[in-house]
Amino acid sequence: MKKNTGVLKGFGFVMIIFGVIYAILGTLALAGVLGGILPGHESQEVLVLFLAYATALLALICGFSCLRGNMQTARIFGGIIAVIGLVSLIYLQITQDTFNLFDCIAVVLGVSIFYQAGKAE
Secondary structure, eight states, rough: OOOOOOOHHHHHHHHHHHHHHHHHHHHHHHHTTTTSSSSTTTTTTTTHHHHHHHHHHHHHHHHHHHTTTTHHHHHHHHHHHHHHHHHHHHHHHHHOOOOHHHHHHHHHHHHHHHHHHHHHO
């Protein structure tokens, strides 16, 4: 493993915070406390919920991988997060004609980590 870059470490912190916030907001939207923040959660669509919690869990794993300096793992999880976020964006656009900002952020962060970890290897 090569030395961890400051940019990747910063992305690691952001991904951990993003994963925690996404999981908390998803749970609150599922419980009906928050309305209109996360499309698909209010209607309790199983695929939307699965993709959201998978993204949150993988964001936490990817964030810790970035902080530890494990570039290969961070690159793999960054790519997976980008793909899952893109699938979720497309699914919500087709089924509900809505746009989820959190999935868009997941795609951007996933691609950024994928690129930075590949550059650091």
